[in-house]
Amino acid sequence: xxQLVESGGGLVQxxxxxxxxxxxSGLTFSRYNMGWFRxxxxxxxxxxxxxxxxxxxxxxxDSVKGRFTISRDDAKNTVSLQMNSLKxxxxxxxxxxxxxxxxxxxxxxxxxWGQGTQVTVSS
Numbered sequence: 001x002x003q004l005v006e007s008g009g010g011l012v013q014x015x016x017x018x019x020x021x022x023x024x025s026g027l028t029f030s031r032y033n034m035g036w037f038r039x040x041x042x043x044x045x046x047x048x049x050x051x052x053x054x055x056x057x058x059x060x061x062d063s064v065k066g067r068f069t070i071s072r073d074d075a076k077n078t079v080s081l082q083m084n085s086l087k088x089x090x091x092x093x094x095x096x097x098x099x100x101x102x103x104x105x106x107x108x109x110x111x112x113w114g115q116g117t118q119v120t121v122s123s
Contacts, residue, residue: 002026002112004096009117012086016121020081022096022114033099034072034079035110038092038119045095047105049081059103064090086121093118 008020020036035050049060049070058070069082079096094117097110104110 002098004098004112004114006094006096006114006117009094009119011120011122014086014088014121014123016086017082017084018086018119020083020094020096020117020119022079024077024079024098027098027112029077029098030074031100032111033101033103034070035097035099035103036070036079036081037095037097037107038090039095039116040089040092043092045107047107048094050099050103050105051079052103057103059105061105083119086119088121088123091119091121 003025005023012018033052036048037045038048039045047061051058051070051072055072067085072079096114098112099110
């Protein structure tokens with residue numbers, strides 16, 4: 001049974017930092033490209049960042065470029081999202097996801113999803 005479990009969310013002031021982690025089990029982690037998405041209240045789920053199986057390729061949404069960094073540790077089966085210079089508009093539930101093929105920015109390309117972790121940025 002595949003499980004993706006996010007952690008690290010919380011409440012932070014604008015300008016602060018958080019580090020999200022996603023622990024994967026039940027799949028051959030090294031074969032999967034990994035992504036982070038977020039969903040704010042009343043909005044659709046949007047792509048935030050992704051990292052390839054090798055870790056050498058990454059992609060980011062324009063809204064987070066230069067502030068967020070995605071990384072993976074295949075020895076620990078984890079993917080992380082370092083979020084700096086947080087803004088109130090970053091408030092959302094953050095999800096990690098695994099894609100066997102490609103590094104899509106669409107939710108349709110992902111095979112497995114976590115349950116999400118709440119990030120709230122106060123102004």
